[in-house]
Structure formats: C-alpha cells, structure tokens
Amino acid sequence: MNHNKNSKSRAVFGTRLGLIATTVGSAVGLGNIWRFPFEAGVHGGGAFILCYVIFIFLLGVPVICCEFVLGRNSRSNYFGAVKHYSSNGYWKAGAIAGIIASLMILSFYSVVAGWTLEYLFQSLTGGLSLQSAEQFHERFTAFSTDALRPVLWTALFLLANFGILIRGVTKGIEKISNIMMPMLFVILIAFCINSLSLPGARHAMDFLFQPDFSALTPSVVLGALGQAFFSLSLGLGCLLTYASYFRKDVSLARNAVTVASLDTIVAILAGIMIFPAVFTFGMSPAAGPALVFEVLPSIFTRMEGGALWAPLFFALLVLASLTSTISMSEISITYFMEERGMTRRRATILNTLIALVFGTLCALSFGPLSNLKIFGLTIFELFDYTSSNILLPLGGMLIAIFTGWYVDRRTVRTELLGERADTPVWYRVLIFLIRFIAPAGILLVFLSALGLI
C-alpha cells in the first residue's frame, strides 16, 4: 500500500526533547504573541481568556491526542491517514479541507511574519526610535497600507520558509527549535517583568484575569475556540503530520499535555507583556491586528537597553513564525508528495507559489485592496476568520469523531497506552472527552454562534 512504501522512507525525530521542541515550535508563534493579545483585546479580555484556557484543555488536548494517534499509527500525511482507516469520501473531503486551511493560514500568516521582518529591520536601523504611541500608530498604518513593502517582506519570508523546507524536515527544525524556544521563553519573562512595573499594570491584570461574564456573547466564545485551535496548530492535520515522524516509545498523552501547557503559558505571557503598556500609554485594547506592532515599540523605547532587546525579540519572533509555517507547509507538501506523486522540490515550490499569490492579496488588503470586501470582510480577515474560526474547529470535531468512533479501539489504545494491561482512569476520561465532549462541545459553540440555540 502507498503509505507503507512511504513509511519506510519517512524520517523520525531524533530525541524526545527534539519532538517536544518541534511540536511546541509549531504551536508557538504569531498565534501566541500577535493573535492571542489582539483577539483577547477585541473580545474584552478576561472572559475570552477563561474560555480559551478551558477549550485548550477540555477540547484541545483530546484532539491533539487524536492527531498524534492517527499520525504515528498510519505514518502518513493527513489524507493518507484518513484513507488508511476509511474509504468513505466524506472523511477524505475533511482532510482536503484541512489542507486548504493550511494554505489559507500560510498565506495570511506570512504577511504578519513579513511585518515582523520589517520591524526587525527598523529596529536594527534605528527606525523605531520614536516617542509617542501616536507616532507608532502612524508608522504602522503608513507601512501596512503601502502597496509594495509588505508584499516584498511577505515574499522574503516565504523564501526563507522555502529554503528550509526544501531540505526536508528533521535536519533543520529540530535544531532551530531546540535553541530558539527556550530563548524566546526567557526573553518573554524578562519583558513581562518590565511591563509589570508600568503604571497600567494593575488595570491590565484586571482586564486579563477578571472575567466580565456579561461580555460573553456567542461570537466571543467562537473566537476563543478558534484561537485555541489556531494556537495549538490543531484541526488541520499539522500535528498529525508531525506525529508521523514520532518514535514509537514516546508517550502521546503526556506530550499532548506538555505542548498545550507550554503553548498556553506563552500566550498568557504575551498578554502580560502587552496589556500593561496598552493601558499605560492610553491605547485601545481593541486595535485588532495592528495592536502588537504598535505597542511593542513603545515598550522597547521605554526599556533599559531597548535598542538591543528589540532586534533580538523580533528576530526570535521571525524564527518562531518560521517553525510554525514550516509545520503548516508540511501538511500540503506531504500531501502533494505522497498522494500526488510529486518530488519534494515540486511540492515545496507549489506550496510556496500558492502562498505567494494569496499572501500578496492578503498583504494588499490593508492598503490598495482594503475596499474589496467579501461578506463584509477584507481578504486578510476572510482568510483568518474562515480558517481559524470555522475550518479548524470543524476539522477538530471530525478528527475526534473519526478517532473516537471509526478507528479500531485497539489501535487507539495501543498508541496511547502501549502494552499496558490495566486501564488507568485518565485514559477513560480521555476517551470520554474524545468520543463525546469534544464533538458535542464544538457543535454547541457553532450552533450558538449561528444563533440556532
């Protein structure tokens, strides 16, 4: 069978730390540092964050386990894995939706990564040495609405992504992630400590950690669900594809909890870093995608040694974005290679070209194409909303149903428990979450967002 042929030539991640670092590398990225603060800000803070954390552990962790089980057991790409267990066309359509979602995310994500590159450049050339929050706002608006620069940076970022991908997975990513993730973590903590000394810190803590439940509308809840899935790289076969490179002797459930916890901690730290500055400098928490890019420079200019911190931070953020885009690119690349018979080179070129075309449209949707609206959303917003809030949670629901109800129970058990004879309580709880809570929970959030309940 096709997947058997592939499984022989498939690479395997070297160490347990490498495995954690690569999956965390996929999970941690702009989703935590750019998207989480802006979504939390738009949706009113505390209540959104509480929902987000509940979704991560109640729905996210079980679905991560499902992706891990399917990937490691089939040792195949998303589409191949589904085919391995079922010949039903509906499931395959689900896998194709995941692959499309991965390309949509890659497109708009590369634009934001491109903004990060511009800010890295600015921080190195002294362009961030302005003073007032107003000036930073104007600077960002001028840059992001430009017809050329954002497109060039997007293309440059995609080129870097291409350069790593063409060499294959394990060589590059494991190494980058092993060094970079701990560094990012340390620097974030340093920034948080600095932010907590700002006068707006109290206000920020209330905003982040004192839920105002009256703010909890169905669309806020759906936003939290979408953010949870986006941040965990979940529901589109990304963790499934990575798990196909896992060794047989690592514990899937334990790794799922570790990845979810680290990812959540990074997001919360990003919130603690951003919001004290937002309230101190009188900015609006609901500024949207621009938020982090307008706030961060204000933080740096006011920090001891900010001129050094800023480039380091933006460089780390670019790397964190790369480890995420590599993982989302692998979804379509492994599909093109293993199901469409392309060489790695061709598959990677195709992946990059698609992202380049749609990424350009997304980049221009802040400037020249800002009036082009579909369902009232710009192209960038449409790509972001459709993939994160619709395709990923729906994909996660399908993956949970598929694993919980269609895949042979013994297969699931052996992947999660090994040869262990007794059945621990956590396993029963996990299976219950996979079979009932995850599908029903996601469905309920959708129905209420559609106004049906």
Ligand code: PHE
């Ligand atoms: N989880 C990544 C982040 O937080 C984004 C991502 C989404 C990566 C989907 C892969 C797949 O930045």
